[in-house]
Amino acid sequence: MDTQQLIEQSDNIFKVLTQQSTQGISVADIHGNYIFVNPAFCKMVGYSSEELLNLTVFDMKAPNQDHSSFEQSKNSKEKHAIKVMLQRKDGSIFPAEVIGKKITFENKECVLGTVQDISERVETERALLESDTRYQLAMKVANDGVWDWHIKTNLVEYDERYYTMAGYKKDAFPYTLEEWKKRVHPDDITHAMNAMDLYMQGKARQYDIEFRFLCQDNSYMWIRSRGKVIQKDEHNNAVRFIGTHSDISVQKKHEEKILYQAHFDSLTYLPNRFLSLDRLKHACIEANRNKELVALLFLDLDDFKKVNDTLGHETGDRLLQEAANRLRGVVRSVDTVGRLGGDEFIIILGGLKSVDEAHPIIDNLLNQFREMFVIHKRELLLTASVGVAIYPNDARDSSELLRNADSAMYDAKNCGRNTFSYYTAQMNQCAQRRLAIEEQIHGALNRNEFSVFYQVKTNLSNGKIMGAEALLRWNNPALGNVPPDEFIAIAEQTGNIIQLGKFVLEQSLKQTALWHKEYQQDFQIAVNLSPRQFRDPQLVQFIDDTLKANNVHASNLELEITEGVLLSGYNYVESMLNSITQMGVKMAMDDFGTGYSSLSYLRTYPFDVIKIDRSFINEIATAEKDRALINAIISMSHALNLKVVAEGIETEEQCQYLRKVNCDLGQGYLFSKPISAQAMTKLLDSTFQINK
Ligand SMILES: Nc1nc2c(ncn2[C@@H]2O[C@@H]3COP(=O)(O)O[C@H]4[C@@H](O)[C@H](n5cnc6c(=O)[nH]c(N)nc65)O[C@@H]4COP(=O)(O)O[C@H]3[C@H]2O)c(=O)[nH]1
Numbered sequence: 001m002d003t004q005q006l007i008e009q010s011d012n013i014f015k016v017l018t019q020q021s022t023q024g025i026s027v028a029d030i031h032g033n034y035i036f037v038n039p040a041f042c043k044m045v046g047y048s049s050e051e052l053l054n055l056t057v058f059d060m061k062a063p064n065q066d067h068s069s070f071e072q073s074k075n076s077k078e079k080h081a082i083k084v085m086l087q088r089k090d091g092s093i094f095p096a097e098v099i100g101k102k103i104t105f106e107n108k109e110c111v112l113g114t115v116q117d118i119s120e121r122v123e124t125e126r127a128l129l130e131s132d133t134r135y136q137l138a139m140k141v142a143n144d145g146v147w148d149w150h151i152k153t154n155l156v157e158y159d160e161r162y163y164t165m166a167g168y169k170k171d172a173f174p175y176t177l178e179e180w181k182k183r184v185h186p187d188d189i190t191h192a193m194n195a196m197d198l199y200m201q202g203k204a205r206q207y208d209i210e211f212r213f214l215c216q217d218n219s220y221m222w223i224r225s226r227g228k229v230i231q232k233d234e235h236n237n238a239v240r241f242i243g244t245h246s247d248i249s250v251q252k253k254h255e256e257k258i259l260y261q262a263h264f265d266s267l268t269y270l271p272n273r274f275l276s277l278d279r280l281k282h283a284c285i286e287a288n289r290n291k292e293l294v295a296l297l298f299l300d301l302d303d304f305k306k307v308n309d310t311l312g313h314e315t316g317d318r319l320l321q322e323a324a325n326r327l328r329g330v331v332r333s334v335d336t337v338g339r340l341g342g343d344e345f346i347i348i349l350g351g352l353k354s355v356d357e358a359h360p361i362i363d364n365l366l367n368q369f370r371e372m373f374v375i376h377k378r379e380l381l382l383t384a385s386v387g388v389a390i391y392p393n394d395a396r397d398s399s400e401l402l403r404n405a406d407s408a409m410y411d412a413k414n415c416g417r418n419t420f421s422y423y424t425a426q427m428n429q430c431a432q433r434r435l436a437i438e439e440q441i442h443g444a445l446n447r448n449e450f451s452v453f454y455q456v457k458t459n460l461s462n463g464k465i466m467g468a469e470a471l472l473r474w475n476n477p478a479l480g481n482v483p484p485d486e487f488i489a490i491a492e493q494t495g496n497i498i499q500l501g502k503f504v505l506e507q508s509l510k511q512t513a514l515w516h517k518e519y520q521q522d523f524q525i526a527v528n529l530s531p532r533q534f535r536d537p538q539l540v541q542f543i544d545d546t547l548k549a550n551n552v553h554a555s556n557l558e559l560e561i562t563e564g565v566l567l568s569g570y571n572y573v574e575s576m577l578n579s580i581t582q583m584g585v586k587m588a589m590d591d592f593g594t595g596y597s598s599l600s601y602l603r604t605y606p607f608d609v610i611k612i613d614r615s616f617i618n619e620i621a622t623a624e625k626d627r628a629l630i631n632a633i634i635s636m637s638h639a640l641n642l643k644v645v646a647e648g649i650e651t652e653e654q655c656q657y658l659r660k661v662n663c664d665l666g667q668g669y670l671f672s673k674p675i676s677a678q679a680m681t682k683l684l685d686s687t688f689q690i691n692k
Contacts, residue, residue: 011106024096024115027105030074032056035110044096044117046089057113062087073100073111083118095122144244147227149177151238156180165247167216185212185220192225200229200238207241210248222252265339267317268324276338276346281398283336283350284391290351294391295358297347297365298405299327302383302417304343311378318375319382326368330361346405355390362386362420369418383418385409394423407431437490440476445499449476452507453674456683457524457645460659460666465687467524469560469667470508471674472500492532501533505546509557511677513550518681519688526558526588531565534572540579547583554584558609562590566601574605581606588645592633602640610637614648617668620657631661638662 015036018025024041028034037052045052045060057070062085069082081099088094095118103112145162149155154177160170166183173179184192188211198204207227212220227243263275271279283294301323308316320343327337327345336348347365349358365386372379387409395401407427412419421427444450454468474482491497505527512525533539547554559580565573581587588609589601593616602610612633619626630646637644646658649668658666672683 026113027110028057030109032058032070041115060086062093074102077102094119144246146244148242150240162245166213166221183214188212221247222249224248268321268339270324271336271338273340279336280348283348284398287391293352295349295352296389296401296405298387298409299345299384300409301343302385315375319373322373330364330368385412385417386420387412388420389423436479437487438494440479441487441491441496444476445503450474450503452504453676454680455667455674456672457665457667458671460663466665469526470504472504492530497530497532498536502542509546509550509552513552515684519684524556524558526560528560534565534576540576544583558586558588560588560590577605607642609643609645611645611647617646617648617654620654634661634663
């Protein structure tokens with residue numbers, strides 16, 4: 001084969017090979033006329049090969065493009081790369097990278113051009129540049145520090161603000177990732193590095209983390225670091241990662257404060273209900289895992305409400321703070337003392353091997369309350385009742401444990417306070433009974449389950465019936481006869497007492513009107529009013545309306561209240577009591593001698609009658625002190641112009657004694673048990689028939 005044939009053959013091979021190429025390939029003569037174009041080039045510019053072979057390289061260029069590059073390529077055997085804007089047949093313009101080189105083709109000096117459409121690359125570069133510029137600008141405006149990490153070299157550039165924000169001078173530490181790591185708080189470094197790795201690997205959409213950063217003065221400041229990769233290599237690996245450091249210390253302080261307030265009690269600084277119960281839950285889970293026990297101590301301060309009501313909330317608050325300090329002092333550092341609310345605290349003793357380990361702590365706890373509290377230079381004795389329940393012995397989970405410790409605490413209160421009780425299954429029954437009463441009392445009035453019984457009051461000097469006390473009775477199909485001592489307190493808490501109180505008043509006044517008609521005009525009816533009823537703003541009006549509706553004179557009604565009503569200290573109680581007495585209704589202080597029995601109440605409030613509690617009457621025969629107290633109460637009451645009623649008289653001996661010391665009225669089983677209206681009518685019938 002001669003040289004000519006060889007050239008022709010290689011030209012043909014060239015043509016065949018370039019058919020397959022995805023790059024645009026063209027060959028132009030030295031004047032720029034195309035003499036060969038491959039399909040990729042045709043596609044790129046939108047012309048057919050026939051059309052292109054009638055055009056020149058200059059026709060492909062977009063307006064105002066420089067033509068000198070072709071001249072350079074024509075004269076050089078070296079590759080010559082340029083970026084140039086080309087124009088397609090449809091007029092659209094695109095950036096291209098053209099590499100020109102002088103070759104011999106079909107025996108002529110020609111210029112070979114390989115052409116690549118670089119629209120995409122240019123667009124990416126433009127976007128990166130724009131975002132980079134925008135980013136840098138935003139960082140400056142936001143007063144943030146800027147970091148710029150060149151991943152391949154592992155060098156990190158910081159701007160001045162980056163340093164000064166943390167108190168450093170510019171360039172105070174070297175520009176390496178290792179130096180940055182040294183300044184991240186040890187507790188935060190893993191989290192920070194993980195977040196970075198996840199972002200770099202494309203597993204996290206953004207890099208936005210918070211960590212503590214070491215300042216020049218060795219303190220730590222909270223930093224928010226945000227960044228983005230702005231450059232990648234051909235394998236899609238990050239090459240440049242830039243971002244900001246923002247000082248979020250103030251925001252973190254706010255967050256910490258909010259978090260603290262959500263978890264700690266602002267008065268005692270103890271964990272609040274939410275956090276305490278959460279810790280209890282975890283203590284139980286932990287105990288389960290380690291085959292250990294948790295002792296839960298439920299502590300309630302005895303008669304705290306009375307202190308609060310009589311000495312004021314400020315003293316009450318100081319007392320709670322003092323009590324919290326004492327509690328904190330007796331537990332181990334691993335234990336939790338929390339305030340559930342009001343005067344209720346819990347103590348969680350975790351990790352116990354046996355129940356015995358809890359005993360010394362409980363003893364210590366109660367001992368803390370044997371010493372006087374000194375508040376505002378005043379000495380106060382405040383005791384506590386503690387209920388103890390053990391996990392897992394007494395409960396399956398933390399909520400049951402809390403309920404059971406609460407029941408045990410109630411038991412401790414019933415056992416005379418200032419003591420502790422361990423939970424027993426029996427207590428659970430009490431708690432369940434309570435729940436059943438709460439459930440059943442709802443709607444019981446509408447189901448006609450309530451009735452009013454009456455117990456006579458007798459004039460001790462002549463034995464005449466002077467009136468009766470109305471006492472509520474409840475018969476429920478599920479629970480049977482429920483004693484008022486059980487349901488009244490619950491009705492108080494649920495608020496049902498308001499309706500029940502109205503029912504008793506209506507029934508008893510209706511009945512009294514009948515007895516007035518039938519027997520004697522001055523028959524007195526006594527009705528109990530409980531503290532919650534005083535929160536009903538319509539109470540006074542209701543009493544007035546009911547008296548009028550039944551045509552009963554106000555002086556025939558006596559309302560019995562206990563100290564609990566007065567202890568609240570609310571002004572409206574005093575004004576209600578005054579309005580009631582102004583109406584002519586009599587007021588009696590019930591259960592006198594129990595509780596605080598503050599004599600000042602007798603001076604402050606408009607009482608007409610005092611009822612000596614039956615616990616004093618019980619002991620008349622045996623306890624000299626009780627007799628002395630009875631004498632004193634009667635003398636004092638008479639001096640204050642108050643009538644005295646003794647309740648719970650069961651024996652003739654008690655009656656005789658009371659008569660001897662001039663007690664005015666008596667009430668008790670000796671005369672009659674509380675009986676139905678019908679039975680009472682019979683009793684009055686027999687009594688007054690004789691008198692008629
Ligand atoms: N052992 C003994 N007990 C005697 C004797 N005489 C009377 N009692 C009982 O003593 C209680 C006297 O009523 P209270 O002190 O007002 O104490 C009442 C009162 O605080 C409350 N209660 C009863 N009915 C009402 C009511 O309609 N409204 C309000 N708010 N409370 C009521 O429930 C408490 C208990 O009522 P009851 O069980 O009816 O108990 C009554 C009565 O049955 C006696 O000789 N020996």
